[in-house]
Amino acid sequence: xxxxxxxxxxxxxxxxxxxxxxxxxxxxxxxxxxxxxxxxxxxxxxxxxxxxxxxxxxxxxxxxxxxxxxxxxxxxxxxxxxxxxxxxxxxxxxxxxxxxxxxxxxxxxxxxxxxxxxxxxxxxxxxxxxxxxxxxxxxxxxxxxxxxxxxxxxxxxxxxxxxxxxxxxxxxxxxxxxxxxxxxxxxxxxxxxxxxxxxxxxxxxxxxxxxxxxxx
Numbered sequence: 695x696x697x698x699x700x701x702x703x704x705x706x707x708x709x710x711x712x713x714x715x716x717x718x719x720x721x722x723x724x725x726x727x728x729x730x731x732x733x734x735x736x737x738x739x740x741x742x743x744x745x746x747x748x749x750x751x752x753x754x755x756x757x758x759x760x761x762x763x764x765x766x767x768x769x770x771x772x773x774x775x776x777x778x779x780x781x782x783x784x785x786x787x788x789x790x791x792x793x794x795x796x797x798x799x800x801x802x803x804x805x806x807x808x809x810x811x812x813x814x815x816x817x818x819x820x821x822x823x824x825x826x827x828x829x830x831x832x833x834x835x836x837x838x839x840x841x842x843x844x845x846x847x848x849x850x851x852x853x854x855x856x857x858x859x860x861x862x863x864x865x866x867x868x869x870x871x872x873x874x875x876x877x878x879x880x881x882x883x884x885x886x887x888x889x890x891x892x893x894x895x896x897x898x899x900x901x902x903x904x905x906x907x908x909x910x
């Protein structure tokens with residue numbers, strides 16, 4: 695089961711609504727769902743909440759170290775509670791996916807994401823789970839740093855929050871350790887609305903549709 699849910703971002707009101715804080719948005723939503731409140735904890739260099747679930751205690755974490763040192767916070771909590779990397783889920787912004795797309799994966803590289811890079815180093819393994827929240831790409835590598843630290847337009851922010859809402863539906867599967875079901879729920883495509891049904895043709899007095907009654 696997932697025992698540590700981490701959301702990546704930068705502390706401070708100036709970063710609160712920026713694309714790089716999409717992971718924080720996920721943890722805020724998860725805290726509301728589980729009915730817990732994040733509190734500062736100096737031992738883990740972040741905002742922390744413990745939720746008691748039928749499957750056992752789980753922790754929610756928002757590192758307050760700034761993005762590049764996220765592993766300092768994650769590693770401290772994981773080591774204290776003796777958590778394995780595969781019991782950790784990290785939610786983060788993903789440049790390589792458009793707003794409105796969310797994917798779950800385990801392991802792999804950090805893709806240049808500095809928060810993931812530091813978590814790799816501190817956990818000593820890439821084998822943790824990642825919830826990738828698409829934020830889109832500016833199209834030019836040199837513009838990435840400024841892009842992730844800007845607020846997305848309203849339509850993009852709403853698309854990201856819809857993905858977070860979709861990921862909330864996998865919470866119980868994460869807690870139960872059913873990662874196959876969690877993946878299916880996270881990756882599920884929203885159902886397209888069905889086209890309206892055509893009205894049935896009206897029957898005439900003779901009992902056959904759209905056919906004139908026989909004359910004498």
